[in-house]
Amino acid sequence: MSYHLSQLGWDDRLVSEFRRFDRPDSAPGRVLRADRGVCTVLTGSGVTRATLGGAVMIEAARDPAALPSAGDWVVLRHWPDRRTTLELVLPRTTMLIRRTADKDSSGQVLAANMDVVAVVEPIHPEPDDARVERLLALAWESGADPLLVLTKSDTTRDPAAVARQLGALAPGVPVLPVSVRQGRGVDELRSYFTKNRTLALLGRSGAGKSTLVNALAGTSVMPVQEIRDADGKGRHTTAYRNLVPIPGGGAVIDTPGIRGVGLLDTGDGLARAFADVTDLASRCRFDDCAHETEPGCAVQAAVADGSLTARRLASWRKLHHEVEVESGRKSARLSRQRRSPAPPSSSRF
Numbered sequence: 001m002s003y004h005l006s007q008l009g010w011d012d013r014l015v016s017e018f019r020r021f022d023r024p025d026s027a028p029g030r031v032l033r034a035d036r037g038v039c040t041v042l043t044g045s046g047v048t049r050a051t052l053g054g055a056v057m058i059e060a061a062r063d064p065a066a067l068p069s070a071g072d073w074v075v076l077r078h079w080p081d082r083r084t085t086l087e088l089v090l091p092r093t094t095m096l097i098r099r100t101a102d103k104d105s106s107g108q109v110l111a112a113n114m115d116v117v118a119v120v121e122p123i124h125p126e127p128d129d130a131r132v133e134r135l136l137a138l139a140w141e142s143g144a145d146p147l148l149v150l151t152k153s154d155t156t157r158d159p160a161a162v163a164r165q166l167g168a169l170a171p172g173v174p175v176l177p178v179s180v181r182q183g184r185g186v187d188e189l190r191s192y193f194t195k196n197r198t199l200a201l202l203g204r205s206g207a208g209k210s211t212l213v214n215a216l217a218g219t220s221v222m223p224v225q226e227i228r229d230a231d232g233k234g235r236h237t238t239a240y241r242n243l244v245p246i247p248g249g250g251a252v253i254d255t256p257g258i259r260g261v262g263l264l265d266t267g268d269g270l271a272r273a274f275a276d277v278t279d280l281a282s283r284c285r286f287d288d289c290a291h292e293t294e295p296g297c298a299v300q301a302a303v304a305d306g307s308l309t310a311r312r313l314a315s316w317r318k319l320h321h322e323v324e325v326e327s328g329r330k331s332a333r334l335s336r337q338r339r340s341p342a343p344p345s346s347s348r349f
C-alpha cells in the first residue's frame with residue numbers, strides 16, 4: 001500500500017523538525033509498532049523495519065519514555081549494508097504514558113502524537129467507574145482531547161441512560177455509545193480522525209478495541225497472526241500493528257489491552273478528569289482544606305447534599321495519593337541521576 005505521510009498528519013512543523021536532521025541517506029516515517037529494539041515504520045515508500053540507533057539507546061537508558069512508540073514520528077537512516085536504523089524520535093505533541101511497575105516510577109509511552117484519546121469501556125460486562133476515571137485522567141494527561149466510548153451498546157436496552165450515568169464521571173468529555181454489531185456510532189467515531197488526525201484507543205483487554213479498529217478501517221487488520229516458516233523453525237512474523245492507517249486519511253492507534261495502569265501525573269490530568277471536584281475544592285473556606293471535617297468545606301457540603309458521590313471523592317483521593325507517592329519516588333530518582341552525570345552526548349548520526 002502506498003501511503004502519503006501527509007494522510008497521517010505529516011505537516012509543516014514536522015517538515016521543519018526533520019530538516020534539522022536531514023541527510024541524503026535519511027527519511028522520515030511514523031512508527032506503526034514498537035517492539036524491544038526494533039520498530040515497524042511507515043515511510044513515504046512503504047513499511048520497513050528499523051533497529052534502534054545508538055543515540056536512541058543512550059537516551060532510553062536514561063529515560064525509558066524516550067523509547068519510540070506507536071505514533072512517533074522518527075528519522076530513519078539507511079546504511080550501505082541495507083540496514084535501517086531509527087536515529088531520532090521527533091518531538092511529540094502528545095503522549096499517553098503510564099507508570100511502569102518498577103520502583104523508580106519511570107514511564108512507558110503507550111502511544112504518541114494522537115489528537116484524540118478514546119477511553120473504551122464496555123457496557124457489558126458492567127462498566128467499572130474507577131477504571132473509567134483512571135483512564136480518563138491518563139487521557140487528559142496526554143494532552144490530546146479525551147473521549148469516552150461505550151462499546152457493545154447492543155447489550156443494553158437504553159444506551160443513552162448508561163451514557164448519562166457514565167457521563168457524570170467525565171465532565172467536559174463527549175460520551176459516545178457504539179455497537180459494531182449493530183453498526184451504531186461507528187460513523188460518528190470516524191469523525192474524530194478525519195482531516196488526517198489520529199485517534200488512540202485506551203481500554204482494558206476485551207473492551208472491544210480490536211473490533212472497533214477493524215470496523216473503522218473497513219478491513220480485518222487487527223487479529224494477531226503468527227506465520228511460521230514451512231520448516232517450522234519459527235520465524236515469527238505478525239500482521240499486528242498498533243497504528244493502523246485508515247484508507248482516505250487518518251489513523252487509529254490501539255494500545256495494548258491493559259490490566260491496570262499507574263498514573264504518572266505530572267501535569268493537570270487528574271485535576272481535569274475530576275474538574276467537578278477541583279472546582280468544589282477551590283470554593284472551600286481554607287486554601288489548604290483537606291475536605292474532611294473543616295468548616296466551610298465545599299466538597300463535604302456537596303457530598304452531604306448528594307451532588308458529589310462519596311465514591312467519586314474516594315476515587316479522587318486514591319488517585320491523588322498514588323500520584324503523590326509516585327512523584328516522591330520520581331524526585332528521588334532524578335536526584336540520583338544528578339549525582340551520576342550522563343555520558344558525554346554523542347552526535348545524532
Ligand SMILES: Nc1nc2c(ncn2[C@@H]2O[C@H](COP(=O)(O)OP(=O)(O)OP(=O)(O)O)[C@@H](O)[C@H]2O)c(=O)[nH]1
Pocket residue numbers: 151152153154155178179180181182203204205206207208209210211212256257258
Ligand atoms: N455484543 C457485542 N459484542 C462485541 C461488540 N464489539 C466487540 N464485541 C465482543 O467483545 C469481545 C472482545 O472484543 P475485542 O475487540 O477482541 O476486544 P479488545 O479490546 O481488542 O481486547 P484485546 O485484544 O484483548 O485488547 C469479542 O468477543 C467481541 O466479539 C459489539 O458491538 N457488540
Ligand SMILES: [Zn+2]
Pocket residue numbers: 281284285289290291292294296297298299300
Ligand atoms: Zn474542603
